[in-house]
Amino acid sequence: MPKRSYPFSESFSSQYKVHVGQKELNNCGVFGLKYRQEVYEKTKNLLFNGTKAMMGRIWKADAAEKASDARVSDQTAVSAAPGHQTLLKGQTRIGLDGRLQRANAAAGCAAAPSACCVCQRVSGSRKPCSQCERPACAACIQECNICSDRCCSLCAVTDYSERYERVLCCSCSS
Structure with missing residues (x-):
């Protein structure tokens, strides 16, 4: 009886070169949890630092506005609630009941261009x-x-x- 033929093709090799990158180490590696935690902490710190920087700018601008408002209040009476911000037409704010409220156009704000909000064309009604x-x-x-x-x-x-x-x-x- 003759020998059985070899069932695999000649190009078959049990040893392949496999690229193992950072993603594979993060998902399946021994220190995968540690790497994922580092990425999470870094992302969280970037988000919080960005927010702090942005809020710092807003607070500085609010402080400058309050200082200028104090000067203006000597000349005119300002009837704005503390923390009140002027909103453009179409913007909403959260009311005391927790629902969104639409704001009217703020006095003194420049009118938005009358272009279509979808196609941005100015012509036509x-x-x-x-x-x-x-x-x-x-x-x-x-x-x-x-x-x-x-x-x-x-x-x-x-x-x-x-x-x-x-x-x-x-x-x-x-």
């Missing part, structure tokens, strides 16, 4: 979106199939789950 109140042109405004509100395509969701597609505003889609 624009209507405010019922969701975000930003101006959108007629090509970018869509009507919700449920509540019939007109909203920009940024605030609209297209639902493809039924036979025909439906446009839904953010409040109706949730």
